[in-house]
Amino acid sequence: MEFRSTTLADAHDLSHAVPGWEQAYRQITPGRFEGTLFQANGPGFQFYCEATNRRVAQTGVSPTGLWSIGVPLYAPMHGTFQGQAVDGYAIMALGEREEFQLYTPESMHYVVVSLPAGIMEELVGITAGDAAVRQLRKHVLPVSGESVAVLRAGLARYFEAGESNPAGLVEPSVTQFFQDEVVSLMLGLLDSAADATRDxxxxxxxxxxxxxxxxxxxxxxxxxxxxxxxxxxxxxxxxxxxxxxxxxxxxxxxxxxxxxxxxxxxxxxxxxxxxxxxxxxxxxxxxxxxxxxxxxxxxxxxxxxxxxxxxx
Known part of the structure; x- marks a missing residue:
């Protein structure tokens, strides 16, 4: 698995920094842009944590063969995803090769996990039931701030380890544990997901x-x-x-x-x-x-x- 951390000063450059995503970012509020990206990529697995300091309009197509779920990490989001209002913490979901539009708040910090579509559907079904699979297809699922806090604390260990000892993350046993832990933490958010109706x-x-x-x-x-x-x-x-x-x-x-x-x-x-x-x-x-x-x-x-x- 490849781990990479990047800091970029242009929204357009950030949009091309994650492999497999065909996307374009446009900065829409004034000021110097600052973006950071931590990502982990392996066979059939993709994880990234992205932060931006300006409002950004994101459009594009999700990766081939992968189902992706993302969530704001450090603060509730007030923006728009797939034409729906996101007002607070919420899972944002995309199927494979799905066109998307995301309008972020002024400061946005979120994480995304992508898995093969069949595996994601199976894991969600096992973890939270078939109803959760149907909910994810609605694109936006509100979740509790408490569940995101659990996710945040779990990921913090890996972010700290990556900064202090990046070489340690590439050990096969560590990378497999990282992948399983991240997927488990993300799917754990479904426990607090509320029924969402399209706005x-x-x-x-x-x-x-x-x-x-x-x-x-x-x-x-x-x-x-x-x-x-x-x-x-x-x-x-x-x-x-x-x-x-x-x-x-x-x-x-x-x-x-x-x-x-x-x-x-x-x-x-x-x-x-x-x-x-x-x-x-x-x-x-x-x-x-x-x-x-x-x-x-x-x-x-x-x-x-x-x-x-x-x-x-």
Whole structure:
């Protein structure tokens, strides 16, 4: 089993740090990004503990052949997963090759375990019964803070051991015990899982945000206004405002601007200075006033566009 600990200063880089996950992270609140990742990967097993200090919109597809469950570790979560509100501690579940969307709070610290789908279903059935298997397919299952505290204490031993003696974790007997203990601790959360019903109202809000994102990407060269979106989606401004507040806890203007700013940032980071000028990259995403663009860019990422590392 391979153990790895990483610290990253860009949300996009963090999104590519976990093998098997096809995903993209977009930073949506201003300030320098800090992300940490501890992961353990072995045959038919994946575990990672991820922390971020800014609100992040995560989208992608879960790994092939694996069923994944995750939970906030150090603080209750107030965000959105699969169109459902997560307000407190909850298990978040994904089947294999399942598309997902996660909108995190400003500070997020969570753990995820992935196992072969058949094994996960069997273990959940044995541990908590067939009803728990059906509950996991609903994606969001509230759990108690007390059960998460048990998980947190159990994992703390391994985090401390990894920092003090990383070589000791690679011993075969230790790695197998680590895998079994982590899976047992995570499945233990199901004992406190409450019956969850789908929040159709929140799902509607989440769908509005997704449709807005699609419109922005389809018309990258022309910034859409809130009024444009209201007309296209045939909804009132208040509904649009509520949708973005409930799903991502930011205004529509802030969120849509963050999509375009993140796209420019990735253009800059993936091209050389001689290949693409900053002004041209900004123009591709509808930023025509360079001084305003530079100010908004610095507010979101904590640096000027000229300070963003470019491809050599």
């Amino acid at each position: 159709f109202t929140h799902s509607t809000y989440s769908d509005i945000v997704r449709r807005c994102e699609r419109l922005v990407h389809d018309q990258a060269d022309r910034p859409l206004t809130v009024l444009d979106l209201c007309r296209r989606l045939r909804c009132c401004r208040r509904t649009l405002q509520t949708s973005f507040h409930r799903v991502a806890n930011v205004t529509p203007v802030e969120y849509l601007r963050s999509i375009r700013l993140n796209a420019v940032r990735q253009l800059l980071r993936s091209t050389a200075s001689a290949e693409l000028l900053i002004g041209d990259a900004a123009a591709r995403w509808g930023f025509t006033h360079l001084s305003c663009f530079a100010r908004e860019y610095r507010e979101l990422f904590g640096e000027l566009p000229s300070q963003t590392p470019r491809k050599c």
